[in-house]
Amino acid sequence: MDTSLILQNLLTPPVLFFFLGVLAVLLGSDLEIPAPLPKLFSLYLLLAIGFKGGLELQHSGVGGPVLLTIAAAVLMSLLVPVYSFALLRWKLDGFNAAAIAATYGSISAVTFITAESFLDTLGLHHDGFMVAALALMESPAIIVGLLLVKLAVPAGGEAGQPMRWGAVLKEALLNGSVFLLVGSLVVGVLTAANNPQGAEKMLPFTDKLFYGALSFFLLDMGIVAAQRLRDLRQAGAFLIGFSLGMPLFNAVLGSLIARGLGLEAGNALLFVVLCASASYIAVPAAMRMTVPEANPSFYISTALGLTFPFNIVVGIPLYMALVNRLLP
Amino acid sequence: MDTSLILQNLLTPPVLFFFLGVLAVLLGSDLEIPAPLPKLFSLYLLLAIGFKGGLELQHSGVGGPVLLTIAAAVLMSLLVPVYSFALLRWKLDGFNAAAIAATYGSISAVTFITAESFLDTLGLHHDGFMVAALALMESPAIIVGLLLVKLAVPAGGEAGQPMRWGAVLKEALLNGSVFLLVGSLVVGVLTAANNPQGAEKMLPFTDKLFYGALSFFLLDMGIVAAQRLRDLRQAGAFLIGFSLGMPLFNAVLGSLIARGLGLEAGNALLFVVLCASASYIAVPAAMRMTVPEANPSFYISTALGLTFPFNIVVGIPLYMALVNRLLP
Amino acid sequence: MDTSLILQNLLTPPVLFFFLGVLAVLLGSDLEIPAPLPKLFSLYLLLAIGFKGGLELQHSGVGGPVLLTIAAAVLMSLLVPVYSFALLRWKLDGFNAAAIAATYGSISAVTFITAESFLDTLGLHHDGFMVAALALMESPAIIVGLLLVKLAVPAGGEAGQPMRWGAVLKEALLNGSVFLLVGSLVVGVLTAANNPQGAEKMLPFTDKLFYGALSFFLLDMGIVAAQRLRDLRQAGAFLIGFSLGMPLFNAVLGSLIARGLGLEAGNALLFVVLCASASYIAVPAAMRMTVPEANPSFYISTALGLTFPFNIVVGIPLYMALVNRLLP
Amino acid sequence: MKRVDLILSERELDPVLQAIDQAGCTGYTVMRHVTGRGPRGAVSDNMEFSGLGANAHVIVFCAPELLEPLRSTLRPLLGYYGGIGFVSDAEPL
Amino acid sequence: MKRVDLILSERELDPVLQAIDQAGCTGYTVMRHVTGRGPRGAVSDNMEFSGLGANAHVIVFCAPELLEPLRSTLRPLLGYYGGIGFVSDAEPL
Amino acid sequence: MKRVDLILSERELDPVLQAIDQAGCTGYTVMRHVTGRGPRGAVSDNMEFSGLGANAHVIVFCAPELLEPLRSTLRPLLGYYGGIGFVSDAEPL
Numbered sequence A, B, C: 001m002d003t004s005l006i007l008q009n010l011l012t013p014p015v016l017f018f019f020l021g022v023l024a025v026l027l028g029s030d031l032e033i034p035a036p037l038p039k040l041f042s043l044y045l046l047l048a049i050g051f052k053g054g055l056e057l058q059h060s061g062v063g064g065p066v067l068l069t070i071a072a073a074v075l076m077s078l079l080v081p082v083y084s085f086a087l088l089r090w091k092l093d094g095f096n097a098a099a100i101a102a103t104y105g106s107i108s109a110v111t112f113i114t115a116e117s118f119l120d121t122l123g124l125h126h127d128g129f130m131v132a133a134l135a136l137m138e139s140p141a142i143i144v145g146l147l148l149v150k151l152a153v154p155a156g157g158e159a160g161q162p163m164r165w166g167a168v169l170k171e172a173l174l175n176g177s178v179f180l181l182v183g184s185l186v187v188g189v190l191t192a193a194n195n196p197q198g199a200e201k202m203l204p205f206t207d208k209l210f211y212g213a214l215s216f217f218l219l220d221m222g223i224v225a226a227q228r229l230r231d232l233r234q235a236g237a238f239l240i241g242f243s244l245g246m247p248l249f250n251a252v253l254g255s256l257i258a259r260g261l262g263l264e265a266g267n268a269l270l271f272v273v274l275c276a277s278a279s280y281i282a283v284p285a286a287m288r289m290t291v292p293e294a295n296p297s298f299y300i301s302t303a304l305g306l307t308f309p310f311n312i313v314v315g316i317p318l319y320m321a322l323v324n325r326l327l328p
Numbered sequence D, E, F: 001m002k003r004v005d006l007i008l009s010e011r012e013l014d015p016v017l018q019a020i021d022q023a024g025c026t027g028y029t030v031m032r033h034v035t036g037r038g039p040r041g042a043v044s045d046n047m048e049f050s051g052l053g054a055n056a057h058v059i060v061f062c063a064p065e066l067l068e069p070l071r072s073t074l075r076p077l078l079g080y081y082g083g084i085g086f087v088s089d090a091e092p093l
């Protein structure tokens, strides 16, 4: 059954275009999607996923189980960096360990979106409040990562630069992608509540176009991820193992929590994907600014070069199978 | 009734995304829509509004009342700069007064588009020829602005640079946004007349996508307008008062003219919005080139930092109420 | 009949927007679509045409006549450069002759797409395998062009730089536009075969938007082509004659082959358009890299400044009339 | 040889490039979408959609004797519209 | 006059421009979306969508006596976050 | 220290950067989407969609003794494909 799910995921346009991007780099084609075009798609996807999530959230409402699920999601984003850090410290210094740990505590919006598309293909229902969970998992991991640096490297930076906590908190809570996601969610909620006609008129943009735009963006992500793969050789076997093993571990833990929360299959998969995915947008940007001592090629190439493709291609169907087996 | 209209306008996706952009700047988020992405949306909106206007214009035809309305619109774009200049000269030098005056004589296409969306939400009909009025109001104000400079500052520029009238006229009549708007209008007319099937095939692009693209663009306009707000402090109380009072005055005058012309409510609102809005696209670009003595932060921050948000958020529903009250 | 077809082609939005772009340059408007926005549309069109072609190819299948047509197309892309070269050598040196010859052996995807739109307007059926022919005609001409340089200029470059064959082959077979077109075709085939639901979800992006996006891109192409027209004066009467005469000759030859292959009218027109069009994407980029001795303004301005507008505006309906007359 | 760096508004680029051509320089290089701050205030690229334009950075490598003609046409232009020009030494590689 | 060239990550641009203002320079020019390679590895713009940013190239023309204040604030910044700074001579056109 | 400015077609960027690496330079900076005019005609970025590319501006700060190896590989490249290279003096900030 696993293999049929994997095939079913592999042969969708988004994943096929991702492969096409990877192939372009491997074969040495000069195909490129020049900046800032990928930013357009990235902004669009965040706006659309937020808005659609907001519409659904307004319809489903925010009951007790919803809040419990969101709380569990935030808890995981605090917890994952802690045990990731402990593991990474085994081989890496405090700066690099903290930066990578934060990356895995946070989430990848594109992985989440791809999982939603996968669920749509299977015809499995999922709820808008999972987008709220997505939005709320991005920031906490950044803060935990910086606390870990503080604890592990008490001197606070080689050059003795004092930690700029204000800048750090702003970066964590207000960085562009978090802000746009949360903001679009709120716009979606307000629109659904007051102006159903306006919501209707947004749909050709936020809904109809979504699958194609995701495919286009994944073409670029394939190119970028494959370029990062090269850096990974430099990172060594330990980090390669980490970037494949940690998502799996987080996925198992996530499935158990999802079961405990009594989530239905669609929401459970999204919950697991949030736990298993790593950030290559908000967190690396924050880390480069706040932990310049860490080597960006480590935290970017693990999250983007390996964990992301793994999740997109194999992880999502695998986690689906896991969820199907674990859920009552 | 005013407040219900205002609320109805506030809670539409375009206006909500505009607020989101403003909020991003106020809170210090690093959300940005990097150049030239806003240009893409700006070009798209001009092309789409022109094309749709052309389709409708072809169907409604160009009768006497249509020409009268367009003539009145052009007249207003000549008149507004003159009395604005007289008022502004009270506190400002001739260069700055002329540049700001020209700005208020011209129009804001995005305000017009937002007003159209507002009318669609209310289910009020409006005609394609109003887009022609929009297109024809952009250029005259630029020329009046330069005549005012000529008259008020006879020396013709501090450094004694001779006025390059050829360049000025070209800028006024052929600048990119005027050209694209008028051109798309003509393409729309020709397509509607000869190729209804082709018009049909354009609709997913020019129609269905429009509302979402407008929302996305207004997110950026919110960011840019809020950044301009800071400049406004430098401009002082007089200019702040001008940038709120002048639209209101022009709106009242515009409503009376609309009543005189016997326009129906939808067209009347659009006419008023044309009078009340100020240009932050064609005119500032022309002024920077032709009146370099004027301080750009004055004419841009009044038109974009204050008048534009005021019109988008409060002005449009207010003018609607005005029109409802004044029209027989 | 010819004139009615020409008018029918002229008054479609894509062609009208192309004219609008040309007009912007002729009148001196500062309308511009700044880089990399045109690249976005170029990538989109290649992806969409490839994907749609792939879907259709999967449904129609690859039988004997299909392979024969594709083989004939590739043969033409090998043959055209040879006799073009012989003709061009009459007035030009080996480097320039080879570069222009390669340009005319290869194809213009946008001309092909415009021809497809033209067929859709006429309601004439055409097949997905023609997109495969399009994809396979881009590379061979590049290689023939370089062989011609090798043969005609045995020294192998003035500065004695050895020909980098590896780089040349990579450029020919793997340049971005060829790669994206072929890749999207394969993605389309795989999607149609395994995931009809996914194909369905791509349609709003790849299908519905297509006509509008083509129109927008042709606005830019009009600007760029008109800018190139100026270079053409420098090129002289011989090249101007060549860039109008060669497409016509290739079209007649192509029609006869299409008749021999027994193609139906729609496919025959596309075949003729492939023969008659010249490349301004893949080939010039390859030539600039591999034959730097040739003057880019020659091979770009002939293909883009003259042959492209000619085909878009007059050529396509003319070839349609030709096909209608020649086909049994 | 001399290296001239000019930084000015994109909107005045055309007359500046014409002046460079007319002075007899063999070439120039242009970088657009440049931002900055000067005596006339800050210039950003976030109004690019409005056609207002940002700054351009122009580099010219030229013979020393061309400086004078360049200076005589460019100085009034930069003085009126804003923008700066600096000269330094450079040798061909 | 002196010409200062700074190349650093776009993410640290704000404090650097502040330092230039505080040193009393009359202006600066910024080119973004710059890529490169340095002791800390390669910087590309293909992760631009992620907010990670590429490099920025900052040019400052200033009086020689402003070099010292510039140096004292910029050196620690460049030392900690990465980036380079070079000084050369330039005369107004 | 020396500052080397190279301006050449984006399509030849890869071999040029390789040459800089091989000469032993500690880094380089690249600005793309640069336009200009030179002996081989004008280069614009309005054909960017075609993959033709515009120019790139490469800056290298390096020790004087690296000029010779740089020159020996870059000169033939620039001579064959077009492009220019200039050297000036610069001191670390």
Ligand SMILES: Nc1ncnc2c1ncn2[C@@H]1O[C@H](COP(=O)(O)O)[C@@H](O)[C@H]1O
Residues within 6 Å of the ligand: D007, D008, D009, D035, D036, D037, D038, D039, D040, D041, D042, D043, D055, D081, D082, D083, D084, E025, E026, E027, E028, E029, E030, E059, E060, E061, E062
């Ligand atoms: N001292 C300076 N150093 C570097 N760039 C400058 C300097 N002064 C002005 N500029 C640049 O020149 C542009 C035009 O200056 P201005 O119009 O004179 O204020 C500014 O926006 C800056 O990009």
Ligand SMILES: Nc1ncnc2c1ncn2[C@@H]1O[C@H](COP(=O)(O)O)[C@@H](O)[C@H]1O
Residues within 6 Å of the ligand: E007, E008, E009, E035, E036, E037, E038, E039, E040, E041, E042, E043, E055, E081, E082, E083, E084, F025, F026, F027, F028, F029, F030, F059, F060, F061, F062
């Ligand atoms: N020797 C050099 N010449 C030119 N640019 C350099 C040099 N070294 C570093 N850079 C630029 O400075 C940026 C930051 O360098 P770093 O963070 O110190 O590795 C690099 O990405 C390059 O763009």
Ligand SMILES: Nc1ncnc2c1ncn2[C@@H]1O[C@H](COP(=O)(O)O)[C@@H](O)[C@H]1O
Residues within 6 Å of the ligand: D025, D026, D027, D028, D029, D030, D059, D060, D061, D062, F007, F008, F009, F035, F036, F037, F038, F039, F040, F041, F042, F043, F055, F081, F082, F083, F084
């Ligand atoms: N004298 C010059 N000053 C500044 N840039 C130049 C000069 N000559 C050439 N260039 C630049 O170098 C590029 C390549 O020149 P070329 O291929 O030799 O014509 C041109 O497109 C310009 O950007």
Ligand code: NA
Residues within 6 Å of the ligand: A080, A103, A104, A105, A106, A107, A274, A275, A276, A277, A278
């Ligand atoms: Na995670």
Ligand code: NA
Residues within 6 Å of the ligand: B080, B104, B105, B106, B107, B274, B275, B276, B277, B278
């Ligand atoms: Na007005």
Ligand code: NA
Residues within 6 Å of the ligand: C080, C104, C105, C106, C107, C274, C275, C276, C277, C278
């Ligand atoms: Na051909």
